[in-house]
Amino acid sequence: MKNSERTGREGLTAYLFLSPWLAGILLLTIGPMLYSAYLAFTDYDLLSAPRWIGLGNFRRMFSADPRYLSSVRVTLVYVAVSVPLLLIVSMALALLLNKGIRFLSGYRALFYLPSLMGASVAIAVLWRQIFGGTGLVNQVLGLFGIKHGSWVGSPGTALWTIVTLNLWAFGATMIIFLAGLRQVPAELHEAAAVDGAGPIRRFFSVTLPLMTPLIFFNLLLDTIHAFQAFTGAFVVSRGTGGPTDSTLFYTLYLYQQGFAELKMGYASAMAWALVIVLAAFTGFLFLTARRWVYYGDER
Amino acid sequence: MTTLSISRPLFGRRRTRSPIVTGLVRHALLIAVLVVMLYPVVWMVAASFRPSAEVMNSLGLFSRNYTLDNYKHGWSAGQLNFSRYFLNSIAITALSIAGNLFSCSLTAYAFARLEFPFKRVLFGLLLATMLLPYHVTLVPQYILFNRLAWMNTYLPLVVPKWLGVEAFFIFLMVQFIRTLPRELDDAARIDGCGHWRTFSRIIMPLALPAIGTTALFTFINSWNDFLGPLLYLNRPELWTVSLGLNSFLDVTGESAYGSLFAMSTLALAPIVGFFLGAQKLLIEGVATTGLK
Numbered sequence: 001m002k003n004s005e006r007t008g009r010e011g012l013t014a015y016l017f018l019s020p021w022l023a024g025i026l027l028l029t030i031g032p033m034l035y036s037a038y039l040a041f042t043d044y045d046l047l048s049a050p051r052w053i054g055l056g057n058f059r060r061m062f063s064a065d066p067r068y069l070s071s072v073r074v075t076l077v078y079v080a081v082s083v084p085l086l087l088i089v090s091m092a093l094a095l096l097l098n099k100g101i102r103f104l105s106g107y108r109a110l111f112y113l114p115s116l117m118g119a120s121v122a123i124a125v126l127w128r129q130i131f132g133g134t135g136l137v138n139q140v141l142g143l144f145g146i147k148h149g150s151w152v153g154s155p156g157t158a159l160w161t162i163v164t165l166n167l168w169a170f171g172a173t174m175i176i177f178l179a180g181l182r183q184v185p186a187e188l189h190e191a192a193a194v195d196g197a198g199p200i201r202r203f204f205s206v207t208l209p210l211m212t213p214l215i216f217f218n219l220l221l222d223t224i225h226a227f228q229a230f231t232g233a234f235v236v237s238r239g240t241g242g243p244t245d246s247t248l249f250y251t252l253y254l255y256q257q258g259f260a261e262l263k264m265g266y267a268s269a270m271a272w273a274l275v276i277v278l279a280a281f282t283g284f285l286f287l288t289a290r291r292w293v294y295y296g297d298e299r
Numbered sequence: 300m301t302t303l304s305i306s307r308p309l310f311g312r313r314r315t316r317s318p319i320v321t322g323l324v325r326h327a328l329l330i331a332v333l334v335v336m337l338y339p340v341v342w343m344v345a346a347s348f349r350p351s352a353e354v355m356n357s358l359g360l361f362s363r364n365y366t367l368d369n370y371k372h373g374w375s376a377g378q379l380n381f382s383r384y385f386l387n388s389i390a391i392t393a394l395s396i397a398g399n400l401f402s403c404s405l406t407a408y409a410f411a412r413l414e415f416p417f418k419r420v421l422f423g424l425l426l427a428t429m430l431l432p433y434h435v436t437l438v439p440q441y442i443l444f445n446r447l448a449w450m451n452t453y454l455p456l457v458v459p460k461w462l463g464v465e466a467f468f469i470f471l472m473v474q475f476i477r478t479l480p481r482e483l484d485d486a487a488r489i490d491g492c493g494h495w496r497t498f499s500r501i502i503m504p505l506a507l508p509a510i511g512t513t514a515l516f517t518f519i520n521s522w523n524d525f526l527g528p529l530l531y532l533n534r535p536e537l538w539t540v541s542l543g544l545n546s547f548l549d550v551t552g553e554s555a556y557g558s559l560f561a562m563s564t565l566a567l568a569p570i571v572g573f574f575l576g577a578q579k580l581l582i583e584g585v586a587t588t589g590l591k
Contacts, residue, residue, distance in 0.1 A: 013494045014415035021406040021425075021469065024462025029428055032439035039438065046445065093332065096325055109578045110333055115591060116570055116581075117340075120523040121541040122563035125548055126343050129556055136339060139358050168336060172591030179586035217589060220430075225591075228432055231525045235545060251434060258438050259530060271434040278432055 039268035046262050057269035068270070070245045071253035074159060078249065079226045082163045086222055087215065090170045094177035095203070108178065111171045118169030124235030128152055131161040152236055155246040162247060165232045173218050180214040181207070212293045220285055224278060230255070250274060340567075347560040354557040370565075373558030376547060379535050381562060384543035391456050391528075391539060392521040398460030399468055399517045400510060406463050407472030408498045412484060428466045441530060455531040456524070460517070468513045471588045475509035476502060512584035515577055519570055540566045 015022070040057060042050035061068045097107055117123050130136045131151035138148055151157045184207055192202045233241065233249040241248030241256070250270070258267025345360040347369050353362055354369075374381045409415070410422055444455040463469060479502065487497045503510070525541045532538055538546070544562055551559065574581065584590050 010413055010494075011415040014409045014413035014418075017405045017409035017413065017494070017498070018415075018421070020402040020461060021463035024402065024459065024464050025424065025428065028440060028459055028462060028464055029431070029436055032436040032443065035439040035442075036435055046442065093329075096329055101322070101325060101329075105579075107329055107333070108582060109574075110337065112578070112582055112585070113571070113574055114336060114340075116519050116574055117523075117567055119525075120567065120570070121525055121544045122566040123340075125544060125559055125563050126339060128548070129343075129560075130339050134355055136342065136358065143358075172585050175582055175585045176589055176591075221589060221591065224430060224432065228434065231523075234525070234529075235548070238549070254434060254437075255526070259441070264438055264442060268438045271432070271438060274432055275435050278430075282430060 036268040036271060039265050040272045042265040044264040046264060050265065053265070057266050058273070060266070061269060061273065067245060067248065067253060071241070071248045071250050074246065074248050075227060075250040078159060078163065078229065079223060082166045083219065083222050083226050085163070085167055086170050086173055087218060089167060090173035090177050090218070091211075093170070094174050094181055097178055098181040108175065112175055113171065115169035115171040118165065119231055121231065121235055124165070124232050127161060127165050127232070128236050153243060155244045158237070158243055158246045162229070162232045162236060166226065166229065173222060176214055176218055177211065180211050184210050209294045213295060216285065216289055216293045220282065223281060227274065227278060343560045344564050347557065347564045349557065351555070351557040354560070369557040369561035372555070373547070373561040376551065376555070376558055379538070381540070381543055381565070383536060384538050384540045387537055388522060388539040388541075391453050392518055394453065394457040395460045395521040396514050396517045398457055399465060399513055402461055402463035403465070403468040403472055403513060404503060404506070404510065405498075406469045407476055408502060410469070411473045411476035412502070413494065425466050425469060429470060444531065450531060451534050451537055453537075456527050465517075467588075467590060468517070471513060471584070471590065472506060472509045474588065475506055479505050508580060511577065511580050512590070515573060515581055516584065516590055518573060522570060
């Protein structure tokens, strides 16, 4: 009796502590989610009441809106290229830093710094110059006699400049890999070496399997992150997604539709399509994880 | 060495490469990557001090005529001057940090230390919101704030922080508080502390590393935030540094890169400053929780 009374009072205290967060999750997360699920099936311009149009928004997305489809394509290409690149580069640098190297903390700090700046408008402005017609990249190429037009200004290359912007901020991913590498027991490496395994073999047979939980984690976070890329594309393309929609990221198109053209229903439908794709991706990753993610405490 | 390499040929062969040479190769590689990565930023800072005629046509860092002109022009260019944008950014960032610390620490204490009905369900909900793309709430939140007449106020940017919308930080603090010994709570209880006092006098002072990490990452996220201010702040007198820079690019185009670089340098300075002051905390925060 006394015990349940105490837990009862503790429960009350707990809910007091939780009240800001509970209010937030109800009013700013769950409520809005339900409302946007409803809006996805409507036509709504903020001025007149939402009008129910059933699957109209989704039909339009997939059959009557070529810009939507190109934003999907741009985003998928971006995710498919930039995430693996990010993981490979982070892993490579983490491996280089892992073995008792001098000035480790200095290197770590300098590699990490760009990931704090990468999301800022200031760096996107810099990127616009670097890959512009008379920018740093072309000046360096000019030294070798190579001539090239503006990288951000031509449809074939504009997306790749944003890939490099994302890649530039690999430091955070690298730090996580580095933390993981330090947990790999040295005895395993020594045992493999005694058995005649060279460094490459040791990497693939010892290090990589032990790193799979972190690869899984980084893959998940970086993919979700990449699907939501916005600032770089907005600033580099001046909000247009150009040239010729080559940097029309999904979120940029959602912004244009929702907040420039006030198609709130359509933007909500787009947001839900993104949620479904991300949920499917996350689900797929968790399902396949059993096959390729190795946890040390198994078996 | 030779006998060794006979008994373990592969191992022995690898070992013959001198550790000094591999060390040097390693350092050379790392430094090369760093130079390529950091050169553009260093170049930008250097260019911001060069006269505008020299800004664009030099790959190098040095000049004979350093000047502060770009800073003078940049500061008062655009629609309003940058003192306003900086004050706005500082206000929004400070209120966001206070908000996140308030809501996240209270929530984290409850999850880490208290027993209550539906705890598991709610914790699951917390974890789920970490993976949720914010776009799904972006449109309805915009409609909500619009209807509350919060447009062109700081409320849409700040209030969500006071209501613990950034679940990552709650998770970070829960993980940290769980590492603190329970005996501390019991001792405090025996000394007559209630939960509020245990929270504020015992746990919070010990959770300073987690609080510091949260404060720093909130600072960096708010300072860098672009979409939020872009949506909610339309009046130039409310603009943040990010919006100021963006509109500066709109107004001047490519013609005033000198001033643009000067203002970009100033916009990045607080981030670099905080980083230099607290890099250990930030890097450990990333390494242990995956904040990025």
